[in-house]
Amino acid sequence: MQSTKELLVAYRSMRTIREFEERMHIEFAKGGVPGFVHLYAGQEASAVGVCANLSGKDVLLNTHRAHGPAIARGADIFAVAKEIYCRGEGLCKGRGGSAHLHDVKSGLWGANSGVGSGVALGCGAALAARNLKTGGVAVALVGDGAVNQGVVSEALNLASIWKLPLVIVFENNGYGEATAVDYAVAGKDLYKRAAAFDMPGVKVDGHDYFAVYDEVRLAVERARAGHGPSIIEAKQIRYFGHFEGDAQTYRPKNEVEQCRQGNDCLKRFRQHVLNENRVEESDLNSIDTEVADLIDRVYKEAKAARFPGEDELMQSIYASEYQG
Amino acid sequence: MQSTKELLVAYRSMRTIREFEERMHIEFAKGGVPGFVHLYAGQEASAVGVCANLSGKDVLLNTHRAHGPAIARGADIFAVAKEIYCRGEGLCKGRGGSAHLHDVKSGLWGANSGVGSGVALGCGAALAARNLKTGGVAVALVGDGAVNQGVVSEALNLASIWKLPLVIVFENNGYGEATAVDYAVAGKDLYKRAAAFDMPGVKVDGHDYFAVYDEVRLAVERARAGHGPSIIEAKQIRYFGHFEGDAQTYRPKNEVEQCRQGNDCLKRFRQHVLNENRVEESDLNSIDTEVADLIDRVYKEAKAARFPGEDELMQSIYASEYQG
Amino acid sequence: MAGKTYRQAINEAILQEMRRDSTVILLGEDVAGGTGAGGEGDAWGGPMGVTRGLVSEFGVGRVLDTPISEAAYMGAAIGAAASGLRPIADLMFIDFAGVCFDQIVNQAAKYRYMYGGQDKIPLTIRTMMGAGLGISSQHSQSLYPIFSYFAGLKVVVPSGPYDAKGLLISAIRDDDPVIFCEHKALYEMVEDVPDEPYTIPFGEANFIRSGGDVTIVAMSSMVHVATKAATELARQGIECEILDPRTSSPLDTESILESVEETGRLVIIDESGPRFGMASEVAAVVAEEGFALLKAPIIKVTPPFVPIPAAPNLEQLYIPDVAQLIVAVNKVMES
Amino acid sequence: MAGKTYRQAINEAILQEMRRDSTVILLGEDVAGGTGAGGEGDAWGGPMGVTRGLVSEFGVGRVLDTPISEAAYMGAAIGAAASGLRPIADLMFIDFAGVCFDQIVNQAAKYRYMYGGQDKIPLTIRTMMGAGLGISSQHSQSLYPIFSYFAGLKVVVPSGPYDAKGLLISAIRDDDPVIFCEHKALYEMVEDVPDEPYTIPFGEANFIRSGGDVTIVAMSSMVHVATKAATELARQGIECEILDPRTSSPLDTESILESVEETGRLVIIDESGPRFGMASEVAAVVAEEGFALLKAPIIKVTPPFVPIPAAPNLEQLYIPDVAQLIVAVNKVMES
């Protein structure tokens, strides 16, 4: 069971993501945010429930819906915001943008063009952890749409036969862009792919931080103990469009409103910990205030930050002396 | 239940493949056969059991172990041999060789470089059959090694959600090259992938013509009726190496000998039909003689055939007038 | 005839061909949009809305949303093309060729030849390319040279609405696999486009502007950079002839050589890579076949050899521009 | 120092680097062979036996047979490279890049740049290329130009045992992703190869033969075609300078220009495609940077624009040969 302190950390993380994303939604509409921006609001319990189980030697493989997992993994939120604004002091020096948040020192690996590649890269991180005896595990986040990429199936098989310390979290938010998971995925249940690759698979309520936390804990323990990979499907809902600008006409009316009212992960977390008297309400409230203030500062600083210098265009293409 | 005539056709087909391949093994050693040559001997019941269920409007998607399925599908065996010898009158004008036997008029589609692509191409054939209302189905052969190609999983999912008239036959001969299926495939059972993609999956004894025939019949009927794809795993053993020249040190001693003695598909077929008095032994014997004679003629003709003319190098690159 | 955007021209080409020929089908991720979801259908028409409205007219039997499985649906499109359909497969970004490269360059390209000419593969692959949206190195490449390497494919790179419509209709009617590369930066561009269907043949360059001093070869969005530069250069007294080959395979080398014969000078501006790209190929053709015509070294104006950064200021630096072209033309005039 | 085959030289390079550095691992299909089967292990070493014996010394923890899942194990190799290992990933045939292209050109190539220089990817991809075995169009291509297009990769194309060993050791020790392209037709070639480990730097051409009349640029197996042609041409009184760039990325353009400065004439012979291939790139570089040095048009000797047929007689017609090169050199001498 997590300590009060740990719970407050988790709450702060979820709240920070929520505030960050709600604000990004507003800022995006104003202009000035380059590229495609995929918001994670609504899904906070997923990334935060995962990351609460990870230590510094572990690797989290992000998706293009990258802000939430990056914040959950503890990447510097100022550098996250600057990266989204493509500034020189962004996590990736402004080269990756919103969808490619990557921060080696936090154990956060960026998402990739080909959705789904994270599972394969994660196999490599896991293999290295085993060969180098670091004790680390890798956790790959994969969307319900990405699950249909061939490389995902290949990598699930590879992880299984090599018994790699890898955990795969299928973040099922119901849609891959505008296409419903119930249409795109045969059998509709993502976790059932696990049996095909001879590994445990479970489905959890992705709006329930505790459910996510508990299942991921088991899977991470299993991986760390050398028993191989597991799949966790976390059902969740995104509050905004696939990317900012998405008119979302494909969604049932009220889907988001209903979730915000009755099934919001932050509300449920609050209720849960207050019902069980595990934290003080005032502590949660002060986190809310602190986070609101933090987010103000983050956006202010990010928007004021410098773009990369022109001389940076041709830097660090290669790791060796040769630069092309 | 198949008629006597149909049984004799099936027997002739299996015997023809066997003789063709045993002879090829000898001829290859003598030299003069270009490229990589993968023999199908031992696995005859699989292709023949499949093809006995197909009509002219159906499509069989071949693998690189192509000779058996091509003969089973009724491609002109002289043109098959000539293609393997890369002659001008070969099935593909000598351009594809042993691994790419393709004969549109027989409903035989060639294997492809990337093993496993047949399932995707088969989805297309099946989709076209449905859109054009031909009543045809597609059957894709896939090896136990190829099953781990990403495109196979992608295509299984696609076939399932689109309920395509497609049957997938996993020809499990125990090895992908020199690597054992028990190592390469998580969970070892290929047919279990079916559940992940929400389709029926069964395992049959691939040396038992009747078992293969019956399961494929059900799957083809299901596909033709619009109920979608199925998977059949047919366990079998190849009598020669991955390709000719393979020293096969990875195989358990006697694996092939034991099968040839006790589990040979031709012997079992003979026993079965004779036990049940479904054909006359003399008919089987005369088929044996006729086939031996045919194979002599086939090899003689193939080896004497002309290579493609030099002017053929630059022909039929494009279907339109432009030829590059 | 009316002013239409590049997006509208492409949509119209597909619409008219689908009306004309019931074997034409469209498949890809969210080409309709909303399939299986609880809201409205026809919700997207791809991320840029290019195929919006088609599913409403032709239904889900001919406009098929696919899972995110490019290899499978590209393979399926090839199989369907070999079976009498005429599929238009949507590859959202050309960069995603990475996950279905085998289907395109090993299957589609070689299907006819390797099997001895038994089949035809009337497949059109529509895809988006180009930098400018700030979406970083895996969504912004102009990879058409990669496809132009392969015999068996045709590669089309339209620079405006008029060409887009005519070339796309040609592509759909063509009996070979065609990669149709739309530049993301051009979707809003407006031009007069006839309402009726029409075709533009492959392998015939478009003479965008005539001039006797320098030949500029430019494709896709670079045509417009070239046009601006030429206007500017004309003021300085330098007359540029601009040629848009329109297809990189087949490539109209004849027209290029013809123009160089008149000008003696060649500058190629292109958004694909500086090495093994379009500019290199054109330079090589002229160095081999038109050497005697040249009065000066050939100059290539291309992006630098680097992945494409997301930061808009660096991305702008990456994309070849008017100023660079003017420098190049001046340089080629001096030698 | 002893006579060793190309195959032995490559095996020795891997062996020595695996002994030297425990982070070096090898993975791919049947790189050991026999895993999980009931017979003997170390059964294959790849279809050509190149990596035979390594698993016996280093065990299955460092020599890993993989399923036929190129995208997954290539991705895994990238992930492992980013995590402190130094993987050698075996891609059986370069044509199979089709099924893992995204991993190579979008992930490995861009990983360092796109993420702002946080990582290094010390990955070597060993692969086989080239025609001559009668295995048709999907197993015989020389696709190294495709990879050379992409910034972030390095591409090595060794023409003999000595170079193979030195360049492979450089590749393994290199901190960037390297595609190491072995020509199938060279495995039996014998040359003196030092027993000790040694490195050959990337981007430095090898002057195979000096001569003042014509520069011939040739790589991989074409070096030997060029050598034969040069011997023949010397008898006719034409002295060819042969340059083997050894790596197509980086490409030693300086040495090429230096040689053309002396000869004024350039012929490029190459087995990759005639369009957008190696020969085009070299021609383009010289047309741009060495135009003034040229006394004659550049000539490219390449295969025709066609998929590769299986039939040995057609395949031989496909592969550039001594006779074609001699014709080209004579032609370039005449103008």
Ligand SMILES: Cc1ncc(C[n+]2csc(CCOP(=O)(O)OP(=O)(O)O)c2C)c(N)n1
């Ligand atoms: C191989 C590939 N195909 C298509 C895309 C375009 N794309 C980006 S995100 C996305 C939807 C992904 O859906 P899902 O995995 O469910 O993640 P979500 O956006 O719902 O978080 C698509 C199709 C891509 N990035 N990569």
Ligand SMILES: Cc1ncc(C[n+]2csc(CCOP(=O)(O)OP(=O)(O)O)c2C)c(N)n1
């Ligand atoms: C994508 C791809 N990777 C590797 C190969 C090389 N290859 C050809 S056949 C083969 C083994 C296939 O095994 P399986 O599918 O079991 O068929 P079998 O040979 O046993 O009939 C391999 C690895 C290939 N052709 N395509």
Ligand SMILES: [Mg+2]
């Ligand atoms: Mg989703």
Ligand SMILES: [Mg+2]
């Ligand atoms: Mg097998």
